[in-house]
Amino acid sequence: MNSKKLICASVLVLLAAFLGLAQDKNNGAIKGKVRVERGSAAGVAVILRQEDREIMRTTTDKKGDFVLSRVNPGIYGVTLRKPGLAVGSIEKIEVRAGQTRALGDHLFLKIDEGSIAFIKGSVFSEGGRLVRGVRVELAKIVDANSTQKLDARITDEDGAFVFRLPPEPAKYRVTLKAEGSEPVTKDVEVESAAVYRVSLTLKSNPK
Incomplete structure (x- = not known):
């Protein structure tokens, strides 16, 4: 009985890995690095959208890096938000299946002087x-x-x-x-x- 359970579990793991690989080939990703005028680049909200509709979001790590995974192929915009900083945005980002779109480190947020x-x-x-x-x-x-x-x-x-x-x-x-x-x-x-x-x-x- 234990052997059958072990075999079933192994099959499920392999199936999940196969499905994940197939999904990665059908989808793309976006990565980048956010820099700020002053303070920490950690915790910046990175919002992926198509026009005004939010698709997904993540936050930057302590170095300002972020990755948006499993993104359907298409044209997107990215909005960057953090209290005390001016809102940033990038438009017309093309995502292709099986590829990672690198935005580099050109994402710079200035201080919001009104805050x-x-x-x-x-x-x-x-x-x-x-x-x-x-x-x-x-x-x-x-x-x-x-x-x-x-x-x-x-x-x-x-x-x-x-x-x-x-x-x-x-x-x-x-x-x-x-x-x-x-x-x-x-x-x-x-x-x-x-x-x-x-x-x-x-x-x-x-x-």
Whole structure:
């Protein structure tokens, strides 16, 4: 009895393998790699569609790679979505039976500027001139007695700097540090996705 069961099980396994192979020959696949302007490329939703009808979906792995398997031959579009990033799409992707269509690593998603907060500022000298090449640090205000360092920037040729932040309510401290100048700080309260502007003026150390 056990021998008969073993034979039946073996036949079923072989049959499943044969059917799977036949199905792969009748269908195709799409693979690609998603890159992002900032943050992780993992967890990007990859949606396969024909016109407005969703056919299937998957998500990218930690490296941004994805594969859509067992796709019927035809012409498709792919939509890429992840919170905080602009939506991406590719049209007129032809899938042929028994072949894998490689989209390469040209799938690039920029930050959706409407979903993040910006702290933008400029640094001036005491005489009112824009100052380039000075360091501006950003910290999150945890409570009245402590802060958490987050990032730093060097002002560009126009004396400007910018920090990109989550849109959740929080308080931040911007600190200007330059040789021969006292540290200058300003607190910024972020409430939602918007642009928050600050102006910092160098203060010479007292002699």
